Amino acid sequence: MAREPITALVMGPGRWEWSSLTRVRDHWSVAGKGVLDFPPGTADDPAERIRRLRAAVPGGIGRLVLGVPSDQMLLRVIRIPVTADDELPGVVRLQVDKFSPFPADTMSIAYEVLQRGAGESVVLIAGARDEDLNAFAGPLRTAGLTPDRLDLNLLAWWHVYRLSGKPQPAGRQVFLHLSDSQVEMVIQEDGVPVVFRRLDVVASGEPDPWVDDLVQDIQHILLSIELERGATGRLSAVVWTDAEVPALESRLKDLFPHGVQWEKGDEQSTVSQGLALRAVEPAAVSMDLTPPAWRTAGEQVLFRRRMILASVAVVVVWLGLLVGPYGGVWLQRALLKQLETRHAAVRDPALEVRDNRRRVSVIRRYLDNRLSSLECLREVSERMPAGVSLGQFIYRKGESLRLSGDAQTVEQVYDFKRSLDASEWLRESSLTGPSYDARKKLHTFEIDILLPGEAE
Missing domain, CATH: 3.30.420.260 (Protein of unknown function DUF3822, C-terminal domain)
Incomplete structure (x- = not known):
């Protein structure tokens, strides 16, 4: 009811x-x-x-x-x-x-x-x-x-x-x-x-x-x-x-x-x-x-109202389908323009902050004695197992360290790599080799280490 x-x-x-x-x-x-x-x-x-x-x-x-x-x-x-x-x-x-x-x-x-x-x-x-x-x-x-x-x-x-x-x-x-x-x-x-x-x-x-x-x-x-x-x-x-x-x-x-x-x-x-x-x-x-005439008149009024509402709905949907693509493009352009305006407003301050961070990072690298060549050589020497010898030690301040050498066995090379990975600041390293040198009868290798200064 x-x-x-x-x-x-x-x-x-x-x-x-x-x-x-x-x-x-x-x-x-x-x-x-x-x-x-x-x-x-x-x-x-x-x-x-x-x-x-x-x-x-x-x-x-x-x-x-x-x-x-x-x-x-x-x-x-x-x-x-x-x-x-x-x-x-x-x-x-x-x-x-x-x-x-x-x-x-x-x-x-x-x-x-x-x-x-x-x-x-x-x-x-x-x-x-x-x-x-x-x-x-x-x-x-x-x-x-x-x-x-x-x-x-x-x-x-x-x-x-x-x-x-x-x-x-x-x-x-x-x-x-x-x-x-x-x-x-x-x-x-x-x-x-x-x-x-x-x-x-x-x-x-x-x-x-x-x-x-x-x-x-x-x-x-x-x-x-x-x-x-x-x-x-x-x-x-x-x-x-x-x-x-x-x-x-x-x-x-x-x-x-x-x-x-x-x-x-x-x-x-x-x-x-x-x-x-x-x-x-x-x-x-x-x-x-x-009277039946009243009911008929009421039904006609209700029918007209429903037809008007249906017509309005159809027109709204049609306008939406017609204007929708153009409205979408216009909206995207408006949003893009808004983003460009915001980007222009923050671009110069962001570049200035980035430059300051770079300068601070350089200063920190030069003031940090832990990353000096002697400290790096000491850390490598302490972690180098017996049977492994270094032929090259190439150091780039605040950037990278390259080690090349040879070992009597393959396991000695891998032990050396795992030992370096356990270091606090020599962990980011990549190994090339080992490869067997028949003339020397030794296994040669190269290890590239990314120093923390470059990561910053």
Whole structure:
């Protein structure tokens, strides 16, 4: 499941309510909720309202779920034989053609499976004209905020109330949702909803007129359900309202023999929270009234963005391939010029240091008595084994020493070489020979020694 935040929005007259959910590891948590008031007389600027919404929602809006009021909906609960999921859309569209006064191709149609039984399924169908949805959400889309999902406010309220565990699992139970602008009804039969409806009653003003109309509508609906499904042994009601209506309370007591329960709460916050909760439960919830044209437009926008990004990437790669070789040559030239500049800056000081080192080395050689000719002759004489005689001793001050001579055996020559290699400052030597001189009947050799002064 995507980890993008989810924001649910309920747009009322002069007031927007929102709830936001964020993904935390393996569960969703409420990131925040709030209300944006737009007092009468303020400019009806959708862009400004969206700016306030973006500023209020922590972590960004993310995926937007917009609640649609039921007065723009056609709602019908049907029972159909168990049908495969891929065949349900076709079955639902056929049912809509039977009860809808509008052509199906001008509507957005959605459905939700309320119950799957052994032989039949209970399905809620919702339909709305595309022009009504465009008029309702058009200001948002014009201002650059297109909803990702359209859900029903009535279903969101029912979802939250059902999660509370308060609906009775047995009998027939009527749920009334009273607000300042409308009355909505859900009727449940043995735990399964059978009616979702908005009543044409405005719960405001003097109580007596609208209370009479409301009670009369409820009686007609209950009578039609009883004719269709038979009588029930238990009939109760739950009324959700923040206002106290004594006239309605006394009338409902007579209508529902098994009691009337009154609930209070933050109506709009409950609805927005229900919209958000339904959006994170795709396995159990399938209601989405987003018009197909919106999805197509969104896919086209996404496709155009991807094409633009791909085109930019191709141009960048092409320019890189085109300019790359020339840029490489230019870069190499720039680096070479930089190195030449650095070389010119350090060349004269380096030559001066090298000359000073050479002079110091010469002075050290002439002051070091260890490398004098006498010291070298003494060192050679001490290391020369018996049976070896020198014929030449050629000495070059601070440079090299050449020894030539003969020996009675080859081993004596090699012993002499190894002895010189063991010397502290006559180690760098090379041997030429030995070779046998038949006239002298001796083995002749030459040894060249590199004195330490030359190595420096």
